[in-house]
Amino acid sequence: MYRLIKSVSKSLALAGCALAASFLPAGASMDIKEITTPSGLTVWFLPDQSAPLVSVSFAFKGGSIYDPAGKEGLAFLLEGLLTEGAGDLDSQAYSAAINDIGMRLSFSSGRDYFTGRFTTLTDFQDRAAELFNATLTQPRFDQEAIARNISQVKTRLQIDAKDPQWIAIRQMRELLYADHPYARRQRGTDTSLDAITRDDLLAFVGDRFAKDTLVIGASGDISEADLGPYIDRLFADIADTASLKSFEKATLNNPGKMEVRDWPTPQTFIMASQEGLSRDHPDYLIAYVVNHILGGSTLSTRLNKELREKRGWTYGASSFFSLGDLAPLIQIAFSTQNEHAGDALALTKEIWGDIAQHGISEQELQKAKDYIIGNYALQRTSIRQTARYLQGLQIAGLDRSYPNVRSELIGAISKEDIQRVAKQWFAPERLRIVAVGQPQGLDDTLEAAKAAE
Amino acid sequence: MTPKAPLSLKTLALSSALLAAAGPGLSPASAQQNGGFDAHQFQLGNGMQIVVLPNHRAPIVHHMVWYKVGAADETPGQSGIAHLLEHLMFKGTKKNPDDTYSQFVVRHGGNENAFTSNDQTAYHQTIAKEHLPQIMAMEADRMTNLVLDEAEFLAERSVVIEEREQRVGNNPSAKLGEAMTAALYQNHPYGKPVIGWRHEIEDLQRQDVLDFYDKWYGPQNAILLVAGDVEPAEIFELAKQTYGQVEPTAAPSERLRPQEPPQYGQRRVVIEDETVGTSQLMIRYLAPTMVKRDPNLFGDQADPIALSVLAYILGGDSTTRLNRKLVEEESIAVAAGAYYDPNGLDYSGLSAYIVPAPGTDLDAAEAALNRELDLVLSEGVSDEEVATAIRRMKVELVYEQDSLTTGARIIGRALSVGGNLDDIQNYAQRLEAVTKDEVEATAKAVLKKKQTVVAILRPTEGS
Numbered sequence: 054m055y056r057l058i059k060s061v062s063k064s065l066a067l068a069g070c071a072l073a074a075s076f077l078p079a080g081a082s083m084d085i086k087e088i089t090t091p092s093g094l095t096v097w098f099l100p101d102q103s104a105p106l107v108s109v110s111f112a113f114k115g116g117s118i119y120d121p122a123g124k125e126g127l128a129f130l131l132e133g134l135l136t137e138g139a140g141d142l143d144s145q146a147y148s149a150a151i152n153d154i155g156m157r158l159s160f161s162s163g164r165d166y167f168t169g170r171f172t173t174l175t176d177f178q179d180r181a182a183e184l185f186n187a188t189l190t191q192p193r194f195d196q197e198a199i200a201r202n203i204s205q206v207k208t209r210l211q212i213d214a215k216d217p218q219w220i221a222i223r224q225m226r227e228l229l230y231a232d233h234p235y236a237r238r239q240r241g242t243d244t245s246l247d248a249i250t251r252d253d254l255l256a257f258v259g260d261r262f263a264k265d266t267l268v269i270g271a272s273g274d275i276s277e278a279d280l281g282p283y284i285d286r287l288f289a290d291i292a293d294t295a296s297l298k299s300f301e302k303a304t305l306n307n308p309g310k311m312e313v314r315d316w317p318t319p320q321t322f323i324m325a326s327q328e329g330l331s332r333d334h335p336d337y338l339i340a341y342v343v344n345h346i347l348g349g350s351t352l353s354t355r356l357n358k359e360l361r362e363k364r365g366w367t368y369g370a371s372s373f374f375s376l377g378d379l380a381p382l383i384q385i386a387f388s389t390q391n392e393h394a395g396d397a398l399a400l401t402k403e404i405w406g407d408i409a410q411h412g413i414s415e416q417e418l419q420k421a422k423d424y425i426i427g428n429y430a431l432q433r434t435s436i437r438q439t440a441r442y443l444q445g446l447q448i449a450g451l452d453r454s455y456p457n458v459r460s461e462l463i464g465a466i467s468k469e470d471i472q473r474v475a476k477q478w479f480a481p482e483r484l485r486i487v488a489v490g491q492p493q494g495l496d497d498t499l500e501a502a503k504a505a506e
Numbered sequence: 507m508t509p510k511a512p513l514s515l516k517t518l519a520l521s522s523a524l525l526a527a528a529g530p531g532l533s534p535a536s537a538q539q540n541g542g543f544d545a546h547q548f549q550l551g552n553g554m555q556i557v558v559l560p561n562h563r564a565p566i567v568h569h570m571v572w573y574k575v576g577a578a579d580e581t582p583g584q585s586g587i588a589h590l591l592e593h594l595m596f597k598g599t600k601k602n603p604d605d606t607y608s609q610f611v612v613r614h615g616g617n618e619n620a621f622t623s624n625d626q627t628a629y630h631q632t633i634a635k636e637h638l639p640q641i642m643a644m645e646a647d648r649m650t651n652l653v654l655d656e657a658e659f660l661a662e663r664s665v666v667i668e669e670r671e672q673r674v675g676n677n678p679s680a681k682l683g684e685a686m687t688a689a690l691y692q693n694h695p696y697g698k699p700v701i702g703w704r705h706e707i708e709d710l711q712r713q714d715v716l717d718f719y720d721k722w723y724g725p726q727n728a729i730l731l732v733a734g735d736v737e738p739a740e741i742f743e744l745a746k747q748t749y750g751q752v753e754p755t756a757a758p759s760e761r762l763r764p765q766e767p768p769q770y771g772q773r774r775v776v777i778e779d780e781t782v783g784t785s786q787l788m789i790r791y792l793a794p795t796m797v798k799r800d801p802n803l804f805g806d807q808a809d810p811i812a813l814s815v816l817a818y819i820l821g822g823d824s825t826t827r828l829n830r831k832l833v834e835e836e837s838i839a840v841a842a843g844a845y846y847d848p849n850g851l852d853y854s855g856l857s858a859y860i861v862p863a864p865g866t867d868l869d870a871a872e873a874a875l876n877r878e879l880d881l882v883l884s885e886g887v888s889d890e891e892v893a894t895a896i897r898r899m900k901v902e903l904v905y906e907q908d909s910l911t912t913g914a915r916i917i918g919r920a921l922s923v924g925g926n927l928d929d930i931q932n933y934a935q936r937l938e939a940v941t942k943d944e945v946e947a948t949a950k951a952v953l954k955k956k957q958t959v960v961a962i963l964r965p966t967e968g969s
Contacts, residue, residue, distance in 0.1 A: 103563040104907035144834065148824045153894075155901035174904050201837065204863055208840045212783035215965075217676055317781060319675040320668070351612050352596075353605065365664025368672050388672045420613060427615015430564060431632050434910040 083456040085443065090281035094288060096269045097443040097453065098280055101436050107273035108172040108437045109287065110444035115261030116163040118234040118379075119297055124249050126241020128162035130206055131257055135160050137198040139187035144198050147184075156181045158188065164235060165378045166448065167261060171287070172437055175274050182286045189262055190290045194254045203246045210240060217322040217489040218386075220314055224487045225324055228310060233303040235380055263295035264288065270443025273436045303380035311486040313495060321394040321490030322386070325401070327483045329374050329381035332449045339466050339474040340383075341374070343408060346421050346471075347479070348372025348385060355404050356385070366393045370401065376449075383478070395494020402484065408475035418468055426460045542931030543906075543913045546738035550745060552754045553726030555921060558741045559733035559913045567638050567734035568910045570630040571645055572918045574729070575722035577700040578624040578763055578851070586666065586702015587710055587718050589622040593662050594715060595629065596620075599651040607644045610637075624696055625851045626922040632910065635735045642748040649723055649752050652716075659712040667708065670701050678779045678963060679786075686961035689773040690790055693764045694852060724755030729921050731914040763852060766792070766803060769957045776962045785868050785964040788859040789875065792957040795850040797924050803853075808951035810848040811936050812944040816952075817856060818895035819887055819945070820844035820878070826895075827878055828858065838866050838874045851923040856952060868962060883953055886946045896937055903934060 086098045120127040136151070136158060137144040151158065154177035160169045173181035213219040223238075230236035238245070267288065271280060305328055330337045348356040348371050356370040370387035385405070389397045433439045446455060488495060548556040577588045598604045611618045616633030631641055674680040684699050691697030701707075730749060732741050769792065794800065794808045821828050821844030828842040844858040858879060862871040906912045920930055929936075 101563065103561065105904060106908055145825050145830060149894075152823045152825065152898045153901075155898070155904060157905075172905075174901065197834075201834065201840075204837075205840045207864065208784050208861060215781050215783035319671045322676070353608065353612055361665055363661060365661040366668065368665060368669040388668070388676065390668060390671060420609075424612050424615050427613075427634065428617070429615070430634070431566060431615065431617055434564065434566065434632075435908045437908060 085446075085453045085456070086277055087453055088277060088281050088284075090285045092285045092289075094264060094267065094269065094284055096271050096280065096284050097447060098271045098277065099439050099443065100275070100277065101272050101439060102274045104436055105175045105274050106172055106436050107175060107178055107275045107283070108170070108271065108440040109284070110168070110170050110270045110440040111288075112166045112168040112268045112444055112448055113261050113263065114165065114266035114295060114297060115167045115257075116165045117239040118164050118237065118300060119261065120237070120241075121253065123245055124241075124253055125238045125245040126206060127249055127253055127257055128167055129240045130202055130246065130249060131167070131254065132160045132162055133202045133205065134194060134198060134254065135188055135192055137202065138193035138195060139184070140191040140193075142187075143193065143195060150180075150184055154180055156184060158185065162239070164239065168444070170437070170441065172273075172440075178275075178283070182283065185287050186289055189258070189288070192254070192258060194251050196251070199249075199251060199254070203249070206240060206246055207243055210243070213240065217316055217318055218324075220316065221322050221324045221487045221489045224312060224314060224489075225326055225485065228307050228312060228485050228487065229305050229326060229382075230303050230380070231306050233379070234300055235303050235377060259292060260296040263292040265294045266297075267291075268444055268447045270440045270445070270447065272439035272443065300379055303377075305380060305382075305485075307485050308483040309485070311488070311495070313492060314487065314489045315491060316489045318490050319390060320388040321391050321488050321492040322388045323394065323398060323401075323486065323488050323492075325385040325484040325486045326382050327384075327480060327485070328478070329376075329383040330478065331378075331381045332376055332451075336470075336474050336477075338462055339470045340478055342418070342421050342425065342463065342466055343471055343475050343479060344372055344374065344383060345425055346408065346413065346417060347404060351424065355407070356387075356401065359400055359404055360387065360389075360397055364393075364400075366390075366397045370397075385484070391491045392493050394488060394490065394492030395496070398486065398488070398495065402481040405479055405481040405484065408472065409479055412468060412472040412475075415468060418466070418471060422463050422466065426463055429456070429459065542933070543917065545913070545917060545927055545931070547927055548738070548742050548745070550725065550750045552750060552752060554745070554749050554752075555729040556742065556745050556749075557729070557731050557914075557917050557921070557927070558736060558738040559731070559917070560736060560738065561733055561910060561913075562735050563910070565635050565735045566632060566910065567635045567732060567736055568630065568632045568914055569638060569641050569645070570628055570731040570914050570918055571649075572626050572628040572729040572731065572922045573723055574625075574727050574761070574922050575627055576623050576625040577698065577702070578695040579722065579761055580695065580698070580718070582695075583706060584710060584714055584718075585698045586700075586707040587715060588627055589701055590663060590666050590707065590710055591715050591719055592620050592622045592627050592629075593666060594654060594659065595648055595652060597652070597654060597658050597662070599647050599653055601647050601651065602644050603653070607648065610640060610644065616641075622700055624700055625849075626919065628918060628922075630911075630914075638732070638736070639744055639748075642744055646748040646752055649725065649728065649749070650755060652719060654712055654716060656712055659715070663707065663710060666701070667704060670704055670707065673701065674699070678777055678782045681779075682775065682777045682961050682963050685775045685777065686788070686790060686959050689775050689959045690792060690855065691853070692766060692769060694766050695763055696850075696853060720755070721758070725749055725752045726754045727758075729918060731918045733910055733914040761851065766800065766853065768802060772955050773959045774962070775959060776964070778964050778966055780966045782963050782965040784861060785871075785962070786859060786861045787868055787872055787875070787963075788857055788961045789879070790855045790857045790959050790961070791952055791954070793846060793854045793856045793952050795852070795854045795923075796848045796920065796929065798850070798852055800853070803957060804951045807947040809940075809944055809948050810854075811933075812940050812948040813846055813856060813952060814848055814899070815892060815895045815937070815940050816882070816887070816945050816949055817844050817846035818899055819891045820858060820882070822895055822898065826891075828860070828875070831878060832860060832874055833863075836874070837863055838871060839863055842875065849919050849923065868964060872960070879953060882946075882949050887942060887949075889942050892940065892942045892945055896940060900934055900937060 088096045117128040138147045155174050157172045226236050330340045348354050360366045360370045367387045367389045372385040375382040433442050546558045580587050614637045616631050618631045620629040688697045794804050796810050799808050832839040832842040839860045840863050841861040846856040847854050860871045860875045
């Protein structure tokens with residue numbers, strides 16, 4: 054189930070996380086190196102000798118929205134097919150070569166970006182570079198492998214179709230985006246998958262794997278001097294420029310609308326979405342703090358205090374940013390037993406608007422800042438995490454100095470900033486809601502939602 | 507159908523676990539490629555074990571306390587009590603009331619969580635190193651001083667019921683996993699779900715939980731693991747000042763659970779449900795562990811490390827038997843594999859699974875899977891397969907160095923079921939020494955149909 058498993062972790066593409074908040078222990082400074090390789094590629098790098106590994110995370114522009122019409126699922130299919138053979142090596146020989154040296158290579162298709170993660174033992178880094186480069190530049194796409202992978206993705210679709218969370222995600226996309234490309238089926242349909250040919254796969258590689266959109270983060274046990282030439286070997290012979298069309302930003306539809314999908318489970322899965330801030334918005338960090346207080350990643354958020362700790366209505370409720378380039382969102386998600394669904398949603402909406410109405414105390418703000426600042430370093434405790442982090446910073450459009458000024462930026466946020474941004478952005482009446490299950494007590498909310506339309 | 511992953515306090519990631527049937531087992535207790543972890547072991551006067559794993563990558567520490575108690579130690583009829591207690595351990599003490607401890611962790615940017623499995627319960631934090639003394643003081647405090655308010659107890663019991671429904675109630679694959687486990691163990695408490703049966707969780711009372719806590723929690727039944735930017739001597743000193751001050755309690759020193767009788771026949775569990783997306787089938791064999799090889803079930807030839815090699819030969823990567831033959835060559839399946847978790851105080855399982863390709867029915871898929879398993883017994887394995895599996899398993903061990911937490915988890919998991927540090931430190935050498943004969947003898951000892959359950963998930967006709 055190699056292919057299938059790979060895709061499981063991606064079932065929440067809509068709920069893609071915000072760039073992990075990052076931070077340093079007080080006083081420490083992070084000296085991210087920017088290296089220009091001999092061939093002109095740019096790499097952000099942090100050396101780390103704590104394990105004999107080199108890890109490279111990379112992203113090309115060219116996620117699923119760039120799939121040709123009628124061939125939805127192309128990028129998703131590529132995630133698996135790229136590691137099914139390259140050059141002289143068929144799928145079995147390729148897999149043997151990779152596993153013999155403990156090389157790890159995986160691809161992931163978002164809506165905007167197609168990303169990859171590569172890690173090798175330093176002992177085998179030369180062989181790994183050859184295999185990696187062949188993967189990008191000489192993929193085989195044997196007919197047998199194409200057929201097998203399409204069959205696997207179709208099985209994945211059958212499973213998604215019965216998964217309450219995936220049902221909610223799909224329904225939410227239709228509600229939000231109507232005919233914008235963000236509403237497309239990222240994993241395709243049986244029909245669109247059958248329409249994909251070997252030429253489409255080759256065109257994908259030729260059009261989207263290009264130096265001009267490539268972003269690279271690297272870490273590990275390698276010197277700065279050796280890294281540039283090494284990166285050049287990895288990405289040698291890919292195109293200089295990508296061939297991609299451009300898209301309009303999405304306007305989100307149906308503010309305040311709720312849809313219920315009947316599903317025979319003891320719990321209702323509730324998902325709510327509203328307009329969010331893009332990463333380059335001047336108020337982004339302030340909104341990040343507001344979200345942390347309401348529904349961020351700890352058990353002491355307002356949502357968890359009220360829904361989980363006081364009332365026992367859920368195992369956990371959380372809210373998070375989804376930073377699609379064409380439509381940033383803020384989303385909420387939780388499961389609750391059907392009998393609590395109406396009450397839990399009403400309370401969630403109340404909490405969602407509470408900071409705008411009443412503001413927050415200095416103490417609550419300070420607590421949030423302390424966590425957000427203090428937790429930053431904990432998110433990079435391995436070479437692999439660090440490489441991914443460095444790639445993420447660049448996708449987010451941040452400066453190399455950002456990790457060193459982040460604490461100061463967060464420290465400067467005031468109570469007034471928080472209330473202003475909460476008022477402007479955190480709007481319970483704008484939440485689009487999808488509930489999957491057999492919820493009780495949603496009728497009133499549904500009526501109110503209809504009245505608001 | 508998931509391998510029995512420990513439950514944890516915090517929310518599940520929003521990802522679906524439907525196909526976790528295919529997930530690999532927990533990685534075997536293992537060690538660095540070149541001679542194991544840099545691990546330093548001590549013991550306090552009150553019996554608490556300590557292991558320190560220095561790692562100076564960043565000024566951060568990972569702190570864990572493992573209790574040698576889990577769901578399999580529960581009194582019959584009180585399933586879920588070990589896990590519910592794990593949740594309630596965050597409700598405060600007299601000295602650190604309510605969520606003082608959690609607030610301290612959050613305030614300093616730390617992460618905390620806890621998990622419960624059949625054999626152990628563990629609490630852990632990751633935080634900047636300068637906060638470690640307070641963490642150790644507060645963790646030592648809640649080892650014996652938990653205060654439990656009735657209202658908080660009731661709310662948390664509801665949270666756990668929600669957790670159960672989220673993990674199992676909404677998920678046919680998880681329901682099958684429960685049914686399969688219940689059938690695999692005919693007498694041993696591993697047959698109960700770690701989270702507990704819903705009707706029994708609903709009946710648990712505050713005093714039941716406190717009794718369980720008093721019986722099992724105490725320094726002589728606990729292990730401290732600290733990994734990160736620390737020195738062994740400094741941790742030993744800190745531990746003496748904190749954990750060392752806790753009086754030993756009367757925690758039972760032996761964990762005697764009802765053992766499995768001989769098993770006479772294969773059992774089958776079928777879940778047919780309208781919420782099932784695709785058919786899948788799994789065969790699970792009862793298997794020995796690193797610390798126990800019940801001779802009544804496995805004779806005297808079953809070796810857990812040889813069994814890990816066998817699991818790799820069957821399902822370690824896409825070139826190994828099940829995927830190569832059933833998925834790539836014969837196109838009978840869209841997925842097929844095998845995994846084995848060598849951890850556990852009493853028993854474990856070797857699992858093989860198949861997801862039939864469109865057009866293949868479940869009977870044909872089962873026959874193909876059985877054919878491959880039988881082939882191991884009738885034809886054995888090749889020298890090359892054994893060498894390849896060992897080479898690839900060994901090279902993977904390097905990745906264990908690229909983590910703040912992995913070493914502590916591996917060691918904690920082993921020590922909490924009576925394993926010892928040497929076994930972990932010598933893992934790579936033991937792995938290298940595994941022979942074709944040992945793999946074949948182990949296969950004969952473990953691959954017995956009468957000691958299996960076949961679990962089948964299939965969509966309702968026409969749904």
